[in-house]
Amino acid sequence: DIQMTQSPSAMSASVGDRVTITCRASQGIRNDLGWYQQKPGKVPKRLIYAASSLQSGVPSRFSGSGSGTEFTLTISSLQPEDFATYYCLQHNSYPLTFGQGTKVEIK
Amino acid sequence: EVQLVESGGGLVQPGGSLRLSCAASGFTFSDHYMDWVRQAPGKGLEWVGRSRNKANSYTTEYTASVKGRFTVSRDDSKSSLYLQMNNLKTEDTAVYYCARVGSGWPYDYWGQGTLVTVSS
Numbered sequence: 117d118i119q120m121t122q123s124p125s126a127m128s129a130s131v132g133d134r135v136t137i138t139c140r141a142s143q144g145i146r147n148d149l150g151w152y153q154q155k156p157g158k159v160p161k162r163l164i165y166a167a168s169s170l171q172s173g174v175p176s177r178f179s180g181s182g183s184g185t186e187f188t189l190t191i192s193s194l195q196p197e198d199f200a201t202y203y204c205l206q207h208n209s210y211p212l213t214f215g216q217g218t219k220v221e222i223k
Numbered sequence: 224e225v226q227l228v229e230s231g232g233g234l235v236q237p238g239g240s241l242r243l244s245c246a247a248s249g250f251t252f253s254d255h256y257m258d259w260v261r262q263a264p265g266k267g268l269e270w271v272g273r274s275r276n277k278a279n280s281y282t283t284e285y286t287a288s289v290k291g292r293f294t295v296s297r298d299d300s301k302s303s304l305y306l307q308m309n310n311l312k313t314e315d316t317a318v319y320y321c322a323r324v325g326s327g328w329p330y331d332y333w334g335q336g337t338l339v340t341v342s343s
């Protein structure tokens with residue numbers, strides 16, 4: 117199985133901060149990676165697919181990069197509505213695997 | 224408008240069975256791979272299994288922990304996805320989501336989830 121290691125597991129940040137979350141795959145997954153945002157009690161929402169393609173309707177302050185084994189989700193200027201838990205997902209091979217999540221909290 | 228609506232969750236004893244359903248609307252269901260994803264209380268997301276589309280012979284995939292106990296199936300005539308869960312264990316307690324694989328990329332749409340609680 118491909119292990120997805122997300123870091124950090126939690127972070128505190130302020131409105132306006134630039135936030136970077138990293139996912140490392142235990143083996144190469146090309147660009148078969150997506151990023152999801154989940155708020156408490158809510159359904160996950162896709163932000164990024166194919167490692168760097170912005171989902172329609174998602175604000176442009178979200179961006180993704182990377183290929184192979186290292187991937188990054190960046191929020192260029194954190195907004196109040198961005199406080200949530202973020203997950204990466206690899207779908208290069210079975211079983212599909214999620215990272216353990218990064219909880220972004222208010223500083 | 225794409226909608227995915229799960230049903231069938233509830234309380235079941237260890238060793239019991241449950242069948243979840245996911246009713247889809249607003250898109251051509253038969254064109255899409257469909258997955259089940261679960262989330263234990265307070266935990267992260269876990270992929271459970273997949274149903275490929277008709278073009279790929281409706282073949283299925285599972286995570287190891289449910290293989291042999293869970294079965295993913297679909298009825299394209301009803302635009303519905305199913306998850307038959309047998310020999311349930313306490314560690315299967317979770318919210319179960321159905322999710323659409325859109326144009327080869329998971330998951331552009333999710334259902335609202337249905338809670339399965341396995342407890343005596």
